[in-house]
Amino acid sequence: MFDASALNIRNRKVEGLFRILFMLMTGLLILPVAIILAVLAWKGGSVVNMTFLFTNPTEGMTSGGIFPALIGTVWLVSVALLFSVPLGVAAAIYLSEYARDNWFTRIINLAIINLAGVPSIVHALFGVGAFVLFFRFGTSILAASLTLGIMTLPVVIVSTRESLQAVPMAFREACWNMGATKWQTIWKIVLPNSISGILTGIILEVSRTAGETAPVMFTGAAFFLPQLPQSIFDQTMAMSLHLFVIATQVPGVPENLPYGVAFVLIAMVLTMNSLSIAFRVYLRGRKKW
Amino acid sequence: MDSLPHKNNPVKLEVSDVAVRYDGRTVLSGVTFDVHEHEIFGIIGPANSGKTSFLKTVNRMDIFNPAMSFTGRIRFNGKDIRKWRNVYSLRKRIGVVFPLPVGLPLTVYENVALAPRLAGVTRRVELDIIVERCLARAALWDEVKDRLDSLGSLLSGGQQQRLTIARALSQDPEMLMLDEFSIAVDPVTTMRIEDVLKELKKEMSIILVTNLVQQARRLADRTALFLNGEVVEVGLTDDLFSGLVQDQRTQDYLDGRFG
Amino acid sequence: MGQADSTSATCNTDDRRNLAWFIDKAVQVLVFIAGISAIVFIIGIFVFITKEGVGFILKSNYALSESVFNLLEDQKMPEDQLDAITVLEGKKFSTAEDLLKAVEGIIGVEAAGPYKEVLIEKSHDQPFHVKSFFTSPKWAPTSEIKPVYGTLALMVGTASVTGLAMLIAIPFSLGAAIYIGEFATGRKREFLKILVELLAAIPSVVWGFVGLSMLNPLIIKLFNVPIGLNVLNAGVILGLMAAPIMTTIAEDALKAVPDRYREAAEAMGATRWQIIFKVVVPAARHGLVAAVLLGVGRGFGETMAVLMATGHSINLPTSIFDSVRAMTATIAAELGEAAVGSDHYRALFTLGILLFLITFMINLSADLILRGVRKE
Numbered sequence: 001m002f003d004a005s006a007l008n009i010r011n012r013k014v015e016g017l018f019r020i021l022f023m024l025m026t027g028l029l030i031l032p033v034a035i036i037l038a039v040l041a042w043k044g045g046s047v048v049n050m051t052f053l054f055t056n057p058t059e060g061m062t063s064g065g066i067f068p069a070l071i072g073t074v075w076l077v078s079v080a081l082l083f084s085v086p087l088g089v090a091a092a093i094y095l096s097e098y099a100r101d102n103w104f105t106r107i108i109n110l111a112i113i114n115l116a117g118v119p120s121i122v123h124a125l126f127g128v129g130a131f132v133l134f135f136r137f138g139t140s141i142l143a144a145s146l147t148l149g150i151m152t153l154p155v156v157i158v159s160t161r162e163s164l165q166a167v168p169m170a171f172r173e174a175c176w177n178m179g180a181t182k183w184q185t186i187w188k189i190v191l192p193n194s195i196s197g198i199l200t201g202i203i204l205e206v207s208r209t210a211g212e213t214a215p216v217m218f219t220g221a222a223f224f225l226p227q228l229p230q231s232i233f234d235q236t237m238a239m240s241l242h243l244f245v246i247a248t249q250v251p252g253v254p255e256n257l258p259y260g261v262a263f264v265l266i267a268m269v270l271t272m273n274s275l276s277i278a279f280r281v282y283l284r285g286r287k288k289w
Numbered sequence: 290m291d292s293l294p295h296k297n298n299p300v301k302l303e304v305s306d307v308a309v310r311y312d313g314r315t316v317l318s319g320v321t322f323d324v325h326e327h328e329i330f331g332i333i334g335p336a337n338s339g340k341t342s343f344l345k346t347v348n349r350m351d352i353f354n355p356a357m358s359f360t361g362r363i364r365f366n367g368k369d370i371r372k373w374r375n376v377y378s379l380r381k382r383i384g385v386v387f388p389l390p391v392g393l394p395l396t397v398y399e400n401v402a403l404a405p406r407l408a409g410v411t412r413r414v415e416l417d418i419i420v421e422r423c424l425a426r427a428a429l430w431d432e433v434k435d436r437l438d439s440l441g442s443l444l445s446g447g448q449q450q451r452l453t454i455a456r457a458l459s460q461d462p463e464m465l466m467l468d469e470f471s472i473a474v475d476p477v478t479t480m481r482i483e484d485v486l487k488e489l490k491k492e493m494s495i496i497l498v499t500n501l502v503q504q505a506r507r508l509a510d511r512t513a514l515f516l517n518g519e520v521v522e523v524g525l526t527d528d529l530f531s532g533l534v535q536d537q538r539t540q541d542y543l544d545g546r547f548g
Numbered sequence: 549m550g551q552a553d554s555t556s557a558t559c560n561t562d563d564r565r566n567l568a569w570f571i572d573k574a575v576q577v578l579v580f581i582a583g584i585s586a587i588v589f590i591i592g593i594f595v596f597i598t599k600e601g602v603g604f605i606l607k608s609n610y611a612l613s614e615s616v617f618n619l620l621e622d623q624k625m626p627e628d629q630l631d632a633i634t635v636l637e638g639k640k641f642s643t644a645e646d647l648l649k650a651v652e653g654i655i656g657v658e659a660a661g662p663y664k665e666v667l668i669e670k671s672h673d674q675p676f677h678v679k680s681f682f683t684s685p686k687w688a689p690t691s692e693i694k695p696v697y698g699t700l701a702l703m704v705g706t707a708s709v710t711g712l713a714m715l716i717a718i719p720f721s722l723g724a725a726i727y728i729g730e731f732a733t734g735r736k737r738e739f740l741k742i743l744v745e746l747l748a749a750i751p752s753v754v755w756g757f758v759g760l761s762m763l764n765p766l767i768i769k770l771f772n773v774p775i776g777l778n779v780l781n782a783g784v785i786l787g788l789m790a791a792p793i794m795t796t797i798a799e800d801a802l803k804a805v806p807d808r809y810r811e812a813a814e815a816m817g818a819t820r821w822q823i824i825f826k827v828v829v830p831a832a833r834h835g836l837v838a839a840v841l842l843g844v845g846r847g848f849g850e851t852m853a854v855l856m857a858t859g860h861s862i863n864l865p866t867s868i869f870d871s872v873r874a875m876t877a878t879i880a881a882e883l884g885e886a887a888v889g890s891d892h893y894r895a896l897f898t899l900g901i902l903l904f905l906i907t908f909m910i911n912l913s914a915d916l917i918l919r920g921v922r923k924e
Contacts, residue, residue, distance in 0.1 A: 011819040011822075012819075014819070014821055015819055015820045015821045018820075018821045018824075019727075019731055019820075021723070022723045022724070022726050022727035022731060023727055023731070025719065025720050025723030025724055025727065026723065026724040026727045026728065026740065028720060029720045029721065029724050029744075029747075029788075029791050029792075029795070030740075030743055030744075030747070032788060033747050033750070033788060036758050036762065039762060040754075040758075086582075087582050087585055088582075090578060090579045090581075090582030090583075091579070091582040091583045091585055091586065093579045093582075094579035094580055094582055094583030095583055097579075098576060098579060098580065098583070099583065107587060108583055108584065108586055108587055109915075110912070110915055111586040111587040111589070111590045112586045113911050113914075113915050114590050114907075114908055114911050114912075115586055115589055115590055117842070117845050117849070117907050117908075117910070117911035118590075118593060118849065118904060118907055118908075119848065119849025119850070119851060119876055119903050119904075119907055120752075120849065120851050120852075121849070121851040121876045121879045121880050121900070121903070122593065122597065122849070122900050122903050122904050122907075123593070124879075124880070124883070125596075125597045125600070125879065125883070125896070125897055125900040126592065126593040126596050126597055128600075128883070129596035129597055129599060129600045129897070130592060130596045133888065134596065150589050153585075153586065153589070154586070157586070181568050181569065181571070181572035182572055182575075182576070183568075183571055183572045183575040183576075184568060184572070186575075207749055208749075210751075211749075211750075211751025211752070211753065211754070212751070213751070213752065213753040213851075213852045214752075214851040214852055214876075214880055217880065217884070218883050218884060240751060240753045240852075241753075243753050243754070243757055244753050244756070244757075244852060244856070247756075247757050247760055247761065247856065248760065248856060255761075258757060258761065259761070262754050262757050262758075265751060265753075265754060266750060266751070266754050269749055269750065269751055270746060270749060270750075273745070273746055273749040274746070277742050277745065277746075
């Protein structure tokens with residue numbers, strides 16, 4: 001009896017020890033990032049103001065604002081979404097509603113996984129080889145956005161597929177029994193009930209797209225370009241590339257300036273992500289069936 | 290036999306030697322009978338005897354389910370259902386109500402207006418009439434008339450089942466197939482729906498799959514017994530319940546010795 | 549609502565294919581096309597980078613390289629003739645005959661006669677040598693005399709950084725996954741999961757900037773080394789980047805272990821940590837391996853962060869304080885300055901093929917492992 005309880009106490013101690021160890025590991029994973037974000041916000045916040053956001057860079061990018069880069073990123077992201085959202089949602093509809101569980105579908109899934117896993121610089125090479133040179137789009141927003149769109153396509157496909165599959169099968173069957181075609185069922189029942197999940201995925205894609213650097217640096221983003229793009233065939237500046245350029249390529253940049261750019265970039269990305277997460281949490285709380 | 294009421298009516302559904310398979314496993318075979326106009330055709334039998342599979346076959350659900358296939362011939366309105374070029378127009382003519390109520394996540398109004406809308410009815414006045422009529426016939430109108438804008442999927446189980454029936458009626462079917470509709474419904478509502486079915490019989494054929502032997506006795510003109518994937522008996526309901534059975538198993542089932 | 553009475557019973561078999569039917573078919577075709585787009589893009593990526601890169605692999609040309617000049621000297625070619633043909637040094641010809649003709653054009657057919665054999669047989673010059681591509685640590689694509697394309701140092705650079713990153717990320721992300729999946733409950737768990745998800749969203753260029761401007765001075769100060777952009781810096785950065793993704797996948801793998809396993813172990817009197825280490829982790833091992841593999845894949849393919857944090861100098865590192873250069877970073881840094889179609893440009897695409905194949909293998913094995921889990 002005494003032995004057993006001693007063992008019990010020892011076990012409890014070991015368990016408590018492990019618990020603390022794992023908690024520490026989790027903490028050590030998060031803590032450095034928290035410190036980094038704090039420093040970014042501290043140093044970057046000091047340069048970010050309205051003028052910083054809405055003026056051009058000046059004096060060889062060693063002072064001034066980030067307006068063209070900000071607008072450029074909006075261009076790149078918008079055109080990329082225009083391309084990848086319809087395609088990705090349609091692909092997800094195919095996979096969720098039409099595809100059968102066979103080898104062909106497995107190959108599609110494998111392709112999606114690989115599309116997400118191929119290094120961004122390889123996507124960049126593809127963008128140069130295919131869009132800039134072969135299709136003769138030149139270095140332009142179009143080429144860069146197509147590259148970005150293909151790269152982030154898996155984000156849209158996977159999240160859309162998940163939210164489509166969350167719609168109970170019984171709803172589809174009820175609709176089919178009434179003589180609705182597959183498409184009518186998707187349009188009237190499946191899509192309206194998964195649209196919020198799809199939106200969540202799209203917001204996530206926006207955040208991914210806005211932060212990418214390598215795929216745009218040879219396909220459409222320019223180091224310095226004070227005028228704003230007029231069409232999708234123009235080059236443009238981009239926030240991510242701008243940070244790279246003033247952090248590594250331009251001499252004499254005041255210390256806090258890149259912090260400011262990094263701060264704005266990360267604020268954009270994290271806001272989008274938080275929005276997507278908040279949306280998801282809200283949806284989980286709202287019951288429709 | 291010619292004096293029997295159903296024989297005076299034209300045949301709606303002809304089923305001959307139908308077998309249904311899932312992934313190569315036969316779940317139902319040798320089904321042969323006719324269903325006439327203005328007839329309630331009862332199908333009884335214990336669970337897993339292929340009743341639901343039969344209804345799904347009639348509705349050609351096999352084309353949306355690669356695992357499912359059937360052999361034999363089924364004719365609806367005299368035409369082989371395999372030869373319908375537009376399977377959706379076949380399904381539109383056959384209303385189905387499955388055991389678990391499915392209120393679509395639309396408003397009560399839209400649940401019932403969906404089928405007419407898909408059929409091309411767009412005028413609000415017409416839709417209003419259809420919605421009220423179908424809900425009333427499904428004995429639901431009085432309960433939901435003040436909240437047509439609430440979500441159909443959040444109604445109570447019994448209400449959702451009647452909503453499902455209203456939806457099936459809204460597609461203006463020529464034949465109605467009900468699969469154990471009373472499972473999720475309280476006895477009072479069950480009786481009300483049974484009254485509705487007796488009324489509907491004047492307009493259409495009804496196939497009533499039920500696990501309640503007495504329900505078949507109350508409603509069905511003729512009754513078939515499905516047992517372990519085969520049809521044991523097809524006969525007039527009155528005959529079956531007065532002991533005129535061909536197969537001993539039917540008598541055993543009706544006496545409640547198994548099932 | 550028409551009366552579906554005996555009027556419609558007169559064998560209504562009207563089943564014309566209406567607009568809805570055709571729209572349905574059209575949609576089916578359209579979504580199928582969209583569905584296979586992922587396959588099309590993967591094949592497209594492979595085809596286009598191969599198209600640009602394969603020319604480099606297969607290309608062979610003829611030139612008067614240093615070794616040819618040495619041979620000519622050995623064969624006693626007069627000084628003045630040697631001087632005269634130096635104008636051809638480095639110039640590339642597609643056939644040996646063209647090269648011979650060019651030499652003959654300068655020094656005359658007769659004078660070139662004795663050296664014909666050397667010129668034709670020894671002038672063969674292939675920029676891509678399979679052996680040196682994989683074994684030479686020298687990457688000097690812009691060398692004027694003789695460009696060398698050896699990727700050993702780049703591969704070692706990538707491997708060392710990824711390896712260090714995994715050394716950091718594997719224990720921490722698995723630990724975090726176990727904590728989030730097995731210990732944390734309710735709101736705390738939700739909060740941690742969201743936090744991890746947010747960490748995964750930080751763009752790689754920001755990570756690179758952090759390595760460059762925060763970790764760099766820190767490493768210099770802490771370890772008293774001259775330069776803080778090195779394997780350690782990039783390894784830490786990459787570790788922090790890969791950890792959230794690995795945590796998420798590992799946590800999914802732990803969650804996929806059925807509760808009945810835990811309950812059965814509990815019924816046998818196992819303690820919490822015994823359940824975790826003897827039951828849950830072994831049961832989830834495939835998923836955990838897949839998580840590690842995907843982390844490796846991420847580390848391998850990461851571009852901007854390693855470009856900015858490694859120091860980007862070609863080196864076979866001997867310690868974690870040496871600067872290195874990664875394959876991805878090499879492409880990112882040099883593609884802009886390589887002329888389209890040049891050997892250098894093509895060599896970068898060849899690097900791309902290599903990267904594509906490596907990550908493809910990694911993703912394929914991770915997928916196969918995960919699929920195996922699902923089948924079990």
